Structures are given as C-alpha cells and as structure tokens.
Amino acid sequence: MSKRRLIALERIFKNGVINFGRNIWIAIAAIAMMAITLTILLFAVVANATFSHTINEITSHIDVSVYLKDSVTEPQRDKLIGQLKAVENVKSIEYISKNEALKTYVKQNTDNPDLLAAISETVNPLPASLNIKPNEPNDLQSIKKFLDKPEIAALQSDPTSYSGDRKAAIDKITRATKFFQEAGVIGIIVFIIISMLIIFNTIRMAIFNRRDELVIMRLLGATPWYIRGPFIVETVLYGVVAALISLGVCWTLFAVASQTLEASSFGLLDIGYSSQYFSDHLWQILTIQISIGIIIGAASSALATRRYLKLNN
Amino acid sequence: MILLDRVTKTYNRRGPALERISLHVEPKEFVIIVGPSGAGKSTLFKLLTREEKPSSGKIIVGGMDYERLNDKDIPLLRRKIGVVFQDFKLLNNKTIHENVAFALEIAGIPTQEIKHTVPKVMDLVGLLGKENHYPLELSGGERQRVAIARAIVRQPKILIADEPTGNLDPKHAWDVIKVLEKINRFGTTVLLTTHNQDIVNTLKRRVVTIKDGHIVSDRAVGHYKGV
Numbered sequence: 001m002s003k004r005r006l007i008a009l010e011r012i013f014k015n016g017v018i019n020f021g022r023n024i025w026i027a028i029a030a031i032a033m034m035a036i037t038l039t040i041l042l043f044a045v046v047a048n049a050t051f052s053h054t055i056n057e058i059t060s061h062i063d064v065s066v067y068l069k070d071s072v073t074e075p076q077r078d079k080l081i082g083q084l085k086a087v088e089n090v091k092s093i094e095y096i097s098k099n100e101a102l103k104t105y106v107k108q109n110t111d112n113p114d115l116l117a118a119i120s121e122t123v124n125p126l127p128a129s130l131n132i133k134p135n136e137p138n139d140l141q142s143i144k145k146f147l148d149k150p151e152i153a154a155l156q157s158d159p160t161s162y163s164g165d166r167k168a169a170i171d172k173i174t175r176a177t178k179f180f181q182e183a184g185v186i187g188i189i190v191f192i193i194i195s196m197l198i199i200f201n202t203i204r205m206a207i208f209n210r211r212d213e214l215v216i217m218r219l220l221g222a223t224p225w226y227i228r229g230p231f232i233v234e235t236v237l238y239g240v241v242a243a244l245i246s247l248g249v250c251w252t253l254f255a256v257a258s259q260t261l262e263a264s265s266f267g268l269l270d271i272g273y274s275s276q277y278f279s280d281h282l283w284q285i286l287t288i289q290i291s292i293g294i295i296i297g298a299a300s301s302a303l304a305t306r307r308y309l310k311l312n313n
Numbered sequence: 314m315i316l317l318d319r320v321t322k323t324y325n326r327r328g329p330a331l332e333r334i335s336l337h338v339e340p341k342e343f344v345i346i347v348g349p350s351g352a353g354k355s356t357l358f359k360l361l362t363r364e365e366k367p368s369s370g371k372i373i374v375g376g377m378d379y380e381r382l383n384d385k386d387i388p389l390l391r392r393k394i395g396v397v398f399q400d401f402k403l404l405n406n407k408t409i410h411e412n413v414a415f416a417l418e419i420a421g422i423p424t425q426e427i428k429h430t431v432p433k434v435m436d437l438v439g440l441l442g443k444e445n446h447y448p449l450e451l452s453g454g455e456r457q458r459v460a461i462a463r464a465i466v467r468q469p470k471i472l473i474a475d476e477p478t479g480n481l482d483p484k485h486a487w488d489v490i491k492v493l494e495k496i497n498r499f500g501t502t503v504l505l506t507t508h509n510q511d512i513v514n515t516l517k518r519r520v521v522t523i524k525d526g527h528i529v530s531d532r533a534v535g536h537y538k539g540v
Binding site: 007 | 362364384385387388389390391392396402404415416418419420421422423463
C-alpha cells in the first residue's frame with residue numbers, strides 16, 4: 001500500500017470518528033435501536049442455551065423402572081437383562097436389588113421414623129428393580145412394547161414406571177424451545193431490518209446535511225472511497241457503541257437477577273444457569289455482538305451511500 | 314493544453330447546449346470566455362471537469378483523452394484542474410486554513426507538507442494572517458481569493474474560474490482578477506468566464522465568445538461589447 005493510500009485510509013477513519021461526534025444526536029436513535037436488536041439477540045442466544053441445558057438435565061434423569069417379583073430367580077433376571085439389552089433404544093440397564101432399594105429408601109426417609117419403623121431387612125416390601133436408561137427419552141415405544149409382552153409382564157410385581165410426568169415436562173420444554181427459537185429468529189430478523197432502516201435514514205440525513213461538503217469534495221477530486229469511507233466508519237462506530245451498551249445492560253440485568261433470584265428457576269428459565277452461561281461466554285458474546293453491530297452498520301451505510309451519494313460523475 | 318474537437322452536448326429536453334464546439338488553448342494562455350447567460354459557458358466548464366460527458370466530439374486536457382477515462386481516473390483528473398466558482402463553494406464551518414488544506418488532504422498529501430504549503434498559497438492570494446478566520450468573517454472578494462488559493466494549492470496546470478467576480482463589487486473583482494493574472498504569470502493556464510465588460514476590455518487577452526451553443530468569435534486581443 002502506497003504512502004498516500006495509507007494517509008487517505010487514516011483520514012477516512014479520522015473523519016469518520018469526527019463525523020460520529022458531530023452527528024451523535026442524530027445517531028442516538030440508530031444506536032438505541034441497534035442496542036435493542038443486539039440485546040434481543042443476546043437474550044435469544046442465552047435463552048436457547050438455557051433451554052437446551054434444562055432439557056439435557058431432565059432427559060439425563062429420565063429412565064424406565066421395571067419392578068421384579070420376589071419370585072424371579074437369578075437366571076430369569078439375567079435372561080431378562082440380556083433380552084432388554086437387545087431392545088432398540090436401550091442405553092444401559094442397572095440392577096437394583098431389594099437390599100439396595102431398601103438402603104436408598106432408608107436414606108431418603110431418615111427424618112421420618114414412622115415409615116422406617118414399618119420396614120427392616122427382614123421385612124422388606126420393596127421390590128428389586130431394573131433401571132433402564134433410554135438413548136432417546138422421547139420415544140419409549142419399543143421398550144414399552146417389550147415390557148408389555150405377557151411373559152415379561154408376568155415377572156413384574158408393579159406397573160412399569162416411565163417417569164411419565166417428566167416426559168410431559170420434556171415435551172412442554174421442547175415445544176417451548178422450538179417456539180422461542182422460531183419467534184427469536186423472526187424477531188431478530190425484524191429488529192435487524194428496523195435498525196438497518198433507521199441507520200439508513202440517519203446516514204441519508206447526514207448525507208443531506210453535508211451535501212455541500214460532499215459536492216465540493218467530489219469537485220476537488222476526492223475518490224469515491226474517500227467520500228464514502230467516513231460514513232461507513234461512522235456507522236461501524238454505532239455498531240460498536242450499541243454492542244457495548246447492550247452488553248452493559250445485559251451484564252447488569254444478569255448480575256441483579258442472579259443476586260436476587262439466586263439460582264432459582266424462573267418458569268422454564270434457569271436464571272442461575274443463564275447468568276453462568278453469560279459470564280462464561282462473555283468474550284464470545286462480546287465478539288459476536290460487536291461483529292453483528294459492525295455488519296449491520298456497515299451494510300446499511302454501504303446501501304445508503306450507494307443510493308444517495310452520486311459518486312460516479 | 315486544452316483541445317475540444319467538434320464537441321456537442323445535448324441535454325435531454327432542450328436543444329443542444331453546445332454544438333460542434335472546437336477550441337484549442339495553449340499552455341500558459343489566459344483565455345476569457347464571454348457570452349450571455351445560457352450560452353453554454355457553464356456546460357463547457359462542466360465538460361472540462363467531467364461533471365458532464367459530451368454527447369459527441371473529443372476532449373483532451375493535459376494529455377488526457379476523456380473518452381479513455383475510467384470512473385476511477387476522474388478524481389485524478391480533477392486534482393489536475395483547479396476550479397473556482399461564482400458562489401465560492403467554501404465550507405463555512407471550517408477555517409480558511411482548513412478549507413485550503415482540504416484540497417490537499419483529499420489528495421493524500423502528508424500533514425507536514427500541508428502545514429508547509431498552505432501559508433505560501435495564502436501569501437500568494439494576499440490573505441496571509443487570516444488563516445484562522447472563518448469564511449463568513451471575510452468579504453466576498455477575500456472569500457473568492459480563498460477559493461482560488463484552494464484551487465491552486467495543488468499546483469494545477471489549468472485553472473478554471475467560472476464567473477469568479479460575479480458576486481463581487483468592482484474593487485474586489487479586480488483583486489480577484491489580479492490574483493488570476495499572477496497565477497497565470499507563474500505558468501498556469503487560466504480559463505475565465507465573466508460578464509464584466511470592464512475587466513474583459515482592460516485585460517487585453519484572448520476572448521472567446523459563445524452564443525447559443527456556438528463559438529461566434531475568437532480573438533487574440535478581444536473586446537466585449539456586452540450582451
């Protein structure tokens with residue numbers, strides 16, 4: 001790059017910064033709009049991560065419990081386990097003996113002596129069970145079909161537990177997540193378009209305000225890029241400022257939220273996880289925010305200058 | 314230095330603004346172009362600065378054939394031609410120094426060199442010491458001299474002055490003309506349009522008269538009888 005070009009580039013940046021300062025009052029609307037857009041984007045990203053986290057949390061706990069009659073012999077049990085392993089969608093099988101079940105029960109009820117008094121190792125009403133973890137918790141049909149076979153059902157002391165309530169919750173969250181993802185994408189697109197329109201208009205006004213200067217620049221032999229560049233630098237700065245504002249607002253919100261709600265769940269949104277995710281990914285989020293801000297700013301001013309600066313004569 | 318060969322410029326609605334104009338200007342010449350309003354003088358200047366393209370004909374300025382110019386050559390062309398306008402076209406929110414420096418900044422001249430060059434040009438147009446004033450604090454004649462300073466600061470081979478005295482009283486008009494003569498003595502080709510009969514007749518320079526888009530006379534030491 002020649003020295004003159006370098007000087008020109010430096011002046012384009014300098015003039016962009018000067019114009020940014022000069023135009024700040026006109027630019028406020030554009031910056032505010034872009035900050036809102038970026039904030040919505042950030043919330044969408046964080047909410048999405050949180051929902052997936054919640055779904056993972058719940059699905060990893062979902063399982064199928066098969067309660068065995070006390071009369072089931074060891075070979076029968078091993079055969080059943082072998083058969084189950086061959087069933088589609090079965091990830092793992094854990095055998096819980098009557099004793100283990102009792103221990104867990106005792107542990108869960110240490111502060112309830114009445115319940116404990118009724119049972120002991122000699123009088124153990126709890127059945128042994130097989131704990132099946134599925135690969136895909138939303139589709140337990142194959143497992144259910146197998147367990148419902150008469151010869152298999154005959155081995156069971158109690159009806160199979162499918163963690164049915166959890167499945168309903170997962171379905172609900174999955175639907176909600178999908179809805180939020182779709183609504184989020186549409187919302188983000190709408191807001192990006194609105195902020196681009198506002199920036200476009202801001203630059204149009206700036207071009208109009210400075211039309212004398214631009215005509216003179218052109219007549220004195222300024223290159224199109226020397227005239228256009230500062231407008232683009234200016235809107236790129238809108239993007240950077242908007243990203244910083246957005247990040248500041250979100251940071252404050254998460255800080256306040258995690259303090260007051262302290263890791264409690266807020267509906268389906270686990271605020272604790274959200275704010276953890278936010279602070280863990282702060283740099284990535286900042287980079288994304290700033291890059292998107294820059295892209296929105298540069299694209300809209302590139303369009304506006306193309307449309308309103310008559311540079312080719 | 315300037316060669317127009319059978320140049321015609323037709324705007325869409327009206328008839329031709331210029332029709333088959335041929336003009337040859339030697340280096341270092343001082344040419345006055347006269348003619349009534351709407352005769353085609355401004356169109357001629359717009360063709361020379363490539364604000365307009367000719368409908369037909371050939372234009373060569375300083376060795377550059379306009380037919381072969383790309384869009385990206387136009388800024389370079391304009392840096393080689395100094396232009397002065399009737400309405401000055403100064404930036405009123407910039408100081409005199411900044412206005413003149415502006416032309417150099419656009420051309421990518423280093424800041425140090427700009428600081429060095431601008432005062433010299435201010436001296437040439439007789440405005441040394443007024444660099445920190447704003448245009449609106451100056452008289453019309455002074456403002457036009459700032460515009461001339463801006464036009465010549467890049468040492469163009471050609472200076473085009475479109476009615477530079479049009480808005481000025483006689484005393485200030487003469488100040489401006491004297492600066493143009495001085496620049497011409499230093500070797501710059503000057504093209505001047507004016508309505509001022511007094512100036513034309515006193516200067517005793519080549520006078521080209523344009524009327525209705527045609528050159529009706531071209532005299533080495535011309536007179537102007539008004540319109």
